[in-house]
Amino acid sequence: MTAAQNTVIDAGRVAEHNAQQQAALAADYEALGGMLARRGVDIEKLTALAGTFAVAVPSWGVGTGGTRFARFPGRGEPRNVFEKMEDCAVIHQLTRATPAVSLHFPWDRTDDPQALRELAEGYGLGFDAVNSNTFQDQQGQGHSYKYGSLTATAGAVRAQAVAHNIDCIELGKALGSKALTVWVGDGANFPGQHNLRGALERYLDSMRDIYGALPADWLMFIEHKLFEPAFYATTIADWGTSFACATELGPKAKCLVDLGHHAPNTNIEMIVARLAQFGKLGGFHFNDSKYGDDDLDSGSINPFQLFLVFNELADAAQRAKGGDSDFAPAYMLDQSHNVTDPIESLMTSAVEVQRAFVQAALVDRNALRAHQEANDVLQAAQTLKAAYRTDVSAILAMARVRNGGAADPVGCYRAAGYRDGVAERRPAKAGVSGSGIV
Numbered sequence: 001m002t003a004a005q006n007t008v009i010d011a012g013r014v015a016e017h018n019a020q021q022q023a024a025l026a027a028d029y030e031a032l033g034g035m036l037a038r039r040g041v042d043i044e045k046l047t048a049l050a051g052t053f054a055v056a057v058p059s060w061g062v063g064t065g066g067t068r069f070a071r072f073p074g075r076g077e078p079r080n081v082f083e084k085m086e087d088c089a090v091i092h093q094l095t096r097a098t099p100a101v102s103l104h105f106p107w108d109r110t111d112d113p114q115a116l117r118e119l120a121e122g123y124g125l126g127f128d129a130v131n132s133n134t135f136q137d138q139q140g141q142g143h144s145y146k147y148g149s150l151t152a153t154a155g156a157v158r159a160q161a162v163a164h165n166i167d168c169i170e171l172g173k174a175l176g177s178k179a180l181t182v183w184v185g186d187g188a189n190f191p192g193q194h195n196l197r198g199a200l201e202r203y204l205d206s207m208r209d210i211y212g213a214l215p216a217d218w219l220m221f222i223e224h225k226l227f228e229p230a231f232y233a234t235t236i237a238d239w240g241t242s243f244a245c246a247t248e249l250g251p252k253a254k255c256l257v258d259l260g261h262h263a264p265n266t267n268i269e270m271i272v273a274r275l276a277q278f279g280k281l282g283g284f285h286f287n288d289s290k291y292g293d294d295d296l297d298s299g300s301i302n303p304f305q306l307f308l309v310f311n312e313l314a315d316a317a318q319r320a321k322g323g324d325s326d327f328a329p330a331y332m333l334d335q336s337h338n339v340t341d342p343i344e345s346l347m348t349s350a351v352e353v354q355r356a357f358v359q360a361a362l363v364d365r366n367a368l369r370a371h372q373e374a375n376d377v378l379q380a381a382q383t384l385k386a387a388y389r390t391d392v393s394a395i396l397a398m399a400r401v402r403n404g405g406a407a408d409p410v411g412c413y414r415a416a417g418y419r420d421g422v423a424e425r426r427p428a429k430a431g432v433s434g435s436g437i438v
Contacts, residue, residue: 006122008090009416014406017415021397021407028394036390041362043395049361050392050399053354055286056100056128056332057346059108062087065295065336074342076423081108082119083426087343089123094412096405097350100128102332103175105168106138113174120175128332129179129221129283130172134161135229150206151186151199151235158206165210173215179282179330181256182210183223187230187237199235204248211249221256221282221330222246226263228293239271246280254282258334259309260289260296269308276316276327283330284309286353295336297345299352306353307388310360318365341419347409354396362387 007014033043062084064074078084085101092098101120110116120126134149142160147153149161161184169180186203188194207222214220224242227234236242239255246253255275262268275281286306288296299306313329320327331353337345364383371380397407406412413419 006089006124007093008086008123009093009413009418011404013416014094014404014412017412018401018407025394025397025401025407029398032392032394039364046358046361046392047395047399047402050354050358050395051096051403053097053357054099054331055097055350055353056102056330057088057091057098057350058102058104058332058334059084059088060104061333061335061337061346062091062342064342065338067338072338073428074337076419076421076426077342077428079426079429081110081116083422084108085116085119085123085125087422089125090343090413090418091346091350092123092125093404094400094406094409095347095350096400096403097354098333098346099124100126102128102131102181103171103177104131104133105164105171106133109171113171117175127172127175127177129181129219129330130168130175130177131181131183132165132168134164135183135185145185148184148186148194148199148235150182150184151194151203153194153202158202162206162209166213169210169213169215169218172218178217179219179221180210180214181221181223182207183225184236185225185229185234187234188232189230190232193232196233200241200245203235204245207245207249207253211253214252218252219282220249220253222253223256223258223261223285225258225261225293239275243275243278243280246282253280255280256282256285256330258285258287258293259298259306260285260287260293260334264291268305269312272309272312273316276312281316281329283332285332285334286349287333287335295334297335297337297340297352298333298349299356303352303356304388306356307359308384310356311363311384311387313357314360314363315365343413343418344410347413351396351409355392358392358395359387359390362390362392 036043059081063077064071078087088101134145137144143157150158152158165180165182172180211220222236222242222245224236224238225234226237242255246255257272259268272281286298288298288301290301317327333346333349335345335349368380368383371383401407
């Protein structure tokens, strides 16, 4: 884990916070360690494993989100990418689990990428996959994406969208990123609006040009979404289409799974297993949902589903041991914070995803396999539940403290008064959104 060189919140304040929590944390950690020892589990190994976990934060996530109806600006929200990096640094300083930031262009475009990279390195941060944006028109843009971008019937529109993605790659190279995430809102709102097969053919033609511009050590993540804004037929609507396109494009193309981009009650963990099985699982955008693509805080609605996803990831990682290639999907949070402090939500979400990661490591895989082979349905299910029901909060807190973070990230953040401070330094600008979304 990269140690931050420039801390945003005073390190002494964090140390004071941890000292106040020390006795309670030590008691909880000792009690949990004793319980795990009776199950043959070494708590120190789990704590070390927790310390290796990393999930990227989205630059747009530190700004206040919104809906199609309204956006209510937050106090002290960042007004440019440099201020976004400061907020991201706070999240990593206190959680020690978010060492990379995912940028979105043109929202985060800068004329001085080297200065941005140096600022990030000063905070102990790196850059995850960069994201292109052809789902909305930008000021001064030559051609509109109203009727599609990479799938548009007009060749000039497709060429513009391809050029933007290639520009994103060049910006990513300057920042040290190694992947490009492509999501398009292309599709149809009415039957007959476009030829369904023809739209996918045009998409693939466009993506081949983008794929050809990828550096040798880069990956391309294809992100699918069931609906919105194309409510009748979305061109890349499901994992099957994403898989087929990634296979068609080549080995550097992988599938990205956003937990909110599915129909209600979809078995997302099975999708994860299938993509892992065929070597096309590129990564995740973690969030939660109740109805659709709600972009709620990770683990806030269905934490058991999050655990089941990581159970499949743990299984895939175990199967990959000794194989020809490492199994290392990219993890990123992708959320919209409309009524909470975005920093608090992102810290909490990072901890919840880390929690599922550690709980999945608690699954007794030998016992699970034996129950499955014996068709002991109840005990197989209970084996998973035994890991899920284990409260690993003390392990996560101890890992944070040992890595220089806060035992209670939200409590420490509030005590430090960071939001009040940036509210004074960042007066709101009319028409400027910190998220870029609305």
